[in-house]
Amino acid sequence: MTSQGAPSTQKGRATRDRIVVAAAELMYRHGVAGTSTPAVRDAAGVSSSQIYHYFADKDDLTKAVITHQSQAILAHQTPLLVTLDSFDALDSWRDVVVEAARRQNGAGGCPLGSLSSELSDDHPWARDALAAGFSAWSGAIRDGLATMVGNGALRPGTDADELALALLAAVQGGLLLAQAQHNTSALEAALNAVIAHIRGHAAGRA
Amino acid sequence: MTSQGAPSTQKGRATRDRIVVAAAELMYRHGVAGTSTPAVRDAAGVSSSQIYHYFADKDDLTKAVITHQSQAILAHQTPLLVTLDSFDALDSWRDVVVEAARRQNGAGGCPLGSLSSELSDDHPWARDALAAGFSAWSGAIRDGLATMVGNGALRPGTDADELALALLAAVQGGLLLAQAQHNTSALEAALNAVIAHIRGHAAGRA
DNA sequence: GTAGGATTGGATCGTCAAGTCCAGTCCGAA
DNA sequence: TTCGGACTGGACTTGACGATCCAATCCTAC
Numbered sequence: 001m002t003s004q005g006a007p008s009t010q011k012g013r014a015t016r017d018r019i020v021v022a023a024a025e026l027m028y029r030h031g032v033a034g035t036s037t038p039a040v041r042d043a044a045g046v047s048s049s050q051i052y053h054y055f056a057d058k059d060d061l062t063k064a065v066i067t068h069q070s071q072a073i074l075a076h077q078t079p080l081l082v083t084l085d086s087f088d089a090l091d092s093w094r095d096v097v098v099e100a101a102r103r104q105n106g107a108g109g110c111p112l113g114s115l116s117s118e119l120s121d122d123h124p125w126a127r128d129a130l131a132a133g134f135s136a137w138s139g140a141i142r143d144g145l146a147t148m149v150g151n152g153a154l155r156p157g158t159d160a161d162e163l164a165l166a167l168l169a170a171v172q173g174g175l176l177l178a179q180a181q182h183n184t185s186a187l188e189a190a191l192n193a194v195i196a197h198i199r200g201h202a203a204g205r206a
Numbered sequence: 207m208t209s210q211g212a213p214s215t216q217k218g219r220a221t222r223d224r225i226v227v228a229a230a231e232l233m234y235r236h237g238v239a240g241t242s243t244p245a246v247r248d249a250a251g252v253s254s255s256q257i258y259h260y261f262a263d264k265d266d267l268t269k270a271v272i273t274h275q276s277q278a279i280l281a282h283q284t285p286l287l288v289t290l291d292s293f294d295a296l297d298s299w300r301d302v303v304v305e306a307a308r309r310q311n312g313a314g315g316c317p318l319g320s321l322s323s324e325l326s327d328d329h330p331w332a333r334d335a336l337a338a339g340f341s342a343w344s345g346a347i348r349d350g351l352a353t354m355v356g357n358g359a360l361r362p363g364t365d366a367d368e369l370a371l372a373l374l375a376a377v378q379g380g381l382l383l384a385q386a387q388h389n390t391s392a393l394e395a396a397l398n399a400v401i402a403h404i405r406g407h408a409a410g411r412a
Numbered sequence: 413g414t415a416g417g418a419t420t421g422g423a424t425c426g427t428c429a430a431g432t433c434c435a436g437t438c439c440g441a442a
Numbered sequence: 443t444t445c446g447g448a449c450t451g452g453a454c455t456t457g458a459c460g461a462t463c464c465a466a467t468c469c470t471a472c
Binding site: 253 | 418419421422
Binding site: 029030031033034107108109113114116117118120121122127130131134135138162163165166168169170171172173174176177179180181182185186187189190192193194196197198200 | 235236237239240313314315319320322323324326327328333336337340341344368369371372374375376377378379380382383385386387388391392393395396398399400402403404406
């Protein structure tokens with residue numbers, strides 16, 4: 001019984017990863033409830049028992065998917081955010097986010113956002129993990145903005161925390177609307193509005 | 207067979223309404239996939255056959271729920287938005303939205319937003335209805351902002367459409383984050399940022 | 413009051429998902 | 443090389459859900 005903890009062998013780790021990656025992909029596209037364990041089994045090329053060998057139940061697998069997606073987003077976003085030292089860099093970050101959404105016509109939305117919308121209310125364990133993911137994300141944005149305060153691009157005293165939350169909310173809401181409307185106009189409008197507001201904190205103004 | 211079209215009798219209409227209201231409530235709290243037709247049957251106090259007498263299948267019922275929620279939101283929001291003639295009124299609108307979220311600790315999120323997140327990708331018929339709902343909502347906001355342009359509170363040439371989309375995205379993203387974080391700080395941050403940006407369009411500035 | 417459609421009750425069916433079981437194979441350590 | 447635990451395959455059980463069926467009742471128009 002290796003259900004708890006990481007598999008001890010190389011092969012076991014590879015199998016577990018394959019399951020998580022397949023589940024993440026399916027859950028991203030069809031939601032958690034819309035993803036059956038048989039579907040995961042087929043997509044990952046494993047048998048039923050392997051899923052339950054590595055995970056206690058579907059909730060446990062879902063938890064692993066949340067962790068996986070949080071890390072994937074951070075891995076993707078961090079490079080853009082650690083170099084956030086100017087308004088140009090902020091615009092570039094926005095362009096990357098918008099472009100990613102545009103490429104798929106808004107389909108899918110944010111991997112973390114959809115999971116959160118589906119699970120937060122009914123599953124406290126999921127909500128905690130998701131809140132942690134969002135927190136790490138907004139923390140990364142805040143650190144970027146703090147860089148801009150540090151190097152003088154933004155006025156001292158600027159509340160980087162609050163602005164980071166506003167940016168994250170704009171991303172989430174924009175992506176959600178992009179999903180329904182199949183265009184990125186709301187995402188762009190929201191990001192542009194918040195960024196324009198941030199520009200109001202540029203050093204060299206009141 | 208009265209599956210299509212409204213029931214012809216008073217009693218039939220009441221039964222149909224009871225089903226839609228019960229389904230809307232359950233789907234709001236547990237999602238569409240998390241709401242079984244037996245659960246709707248019990249909550250509405252009807253029998254299985256009645257559900258399938260008034261609706262072709264669960265998708266058809268879901269469609270009715272989307273319509274119901276769109277109308278409920280519009281009915282709730284319109285009074286606040288038709289009187290949107292000043293920045294004070296805009297702040298009041300924000301306060302109502304934030305207060306509603308705070309009252310339930312963010313739980314539930316936006317009735318339209320959660321449905322959209324769950325259904326938009328896989329169900330085109332739902333996406334169309336949801337996009338229409340969002341469109342009506344942002345349209346109502348835009349009309350409010352247009353009033354402010356008309357009465358001179360906002361500069362002529364202000365793009366009320368874009369600002370309305372930004373506000374709606376801020377609401378959606380803020381509510382989504384409130385759901386996971388159990389607080390309204392992101393919602394407030396996003397709305398404050400967008401509203402501050404709108405204030406930048408106040409008449410009497412460049 | 414009565415015909416006929418609208419409405420209702422609830423048993424029932426087919427399907428599929430979650431999770432279990434166990435027999436077997438692989439593989440590293442002694 | 444052999445022992446034991448890690449890992450794998452897939453049949454199987456159980457239960458719930460969506461949907462159907464049909465008989466019974468209501469109610470409105472005539």
